[in-house]
Amino acid sequence: MISLYIHLPFCRKKCAYCDFASTSKTGDMDAYLRALDREINLYKEEVRDQEIRTIYLGGGTPSVLGQGRLVPLFEKIQESFNLTKDMEWTMEVNPESGKDLDFQALNQLGLNRVSMGIQSGQKNFLDLMGRIHSLEDVDACLEQLAKSSIEEINGDFIFGLPGQDLNHIKKDLDYIQSLALTHLSYYSFIPEEGTPLGEEVLSGLKKLPKDQEDRLMDHYIQDRLAELGYQQYELSNFTKKNPCRHNLAYWQVQDYLGLGLSAHSSYRDQRWANTTCLTSYMEDLALGKKPIAQRENLRKEDRLMEKIILFLRLNSGIPVKDLEKDYGIDFKKVFARAIEKNIQAQSLEEVEGTYRLTSYGQDVANQVELDFYRTF
Ligand code: SF4
Structure with missing residues (x-):
């Protein structure tokens, strides 16, 4: 049994804090999907005897592909791999593009869990992070989801942003209380080098909350989420229903195969990672070569x-x-x-x-x- 991760690196606009392998060159989407199709073909025979217990489509913003590109991708995954009946299949969505998806059609192709990048319930912090979605988009995306049979919905949130204090976090928790989310991933902001917001913090232009305030926020989040019925099962993850089985597979060091730009794999005594260069990824696959940039044997x-x-x-x-x-x-x-x-x-x-x-x-x-x- 293995888990499968597929990276879809496209976003309409790069967020100000993001150092993930993502690109706003959405014009490359079709060429990328052709390369991904080739990569799936290179692996499908190798893992034919393995049952896939979880799938995670991450990014980037998978929802930016739109229904027209997602449906063939879901069909390709279905026909290429040996999926278990009770498999968990998650896709990350941005509220801004997720609101236009037909989730019920995707559910019929296997999708049963959605992870939405919400990050904050306050416009000024969404602007600070360079997020393109609005709070109305979150509502619209949740309405779309409510029309489907998908019951597992995660919201990603961030705390500890420059200028935040405990009162802002209280507001975000009030906001969370108003949303129909079954799972929350609540991460502490990390200023990453080379990102606009990260550089402003690292150069001292913007100040992070002091350590003591940051710890107060974290404890408040844990207490308030417990009151709201979310049980913590990992440092940053809380659930009202089920834990994310895909992420549990990572944390429990089970085998997984990663496909797509920069995707990592871990199988038996080996770990490997695909290239982070979009051009190399597509060129390698055009030559029928696996786009692996790094491989490591583990003791x-x-x-x-x-x-x-x-x-x-x-x-x-x-x-x-x-x-x-x-x-x-x-x-x-x-x-x-x-x-x-x-x-x-x-x-x-x-x-x-x-x-x-x-x-x-x-x-x-x-x-x-x-x-x-x-x-x-
Ligand atoms: S939506 Fe996610 S992956 Fe895309 S730029 Fe923003 S943080 Fe990065």
């Missing part, structure tokens, strides 16, 4: 470390017995220093045979990860 210790770091993100914690069985180690002995230090600091706790971050531990998760990492 057993690398996989173990990856699992520990990712399991720490989950509320279910590190499954000690499973790791001991899979890697033939005495977990408590090997990681004694990291465990003792963080239990003493009250950032880690032992619960029913697992090690989990405490509420304080979630604030300093990077430090806890580093302590485990330093063991090797």
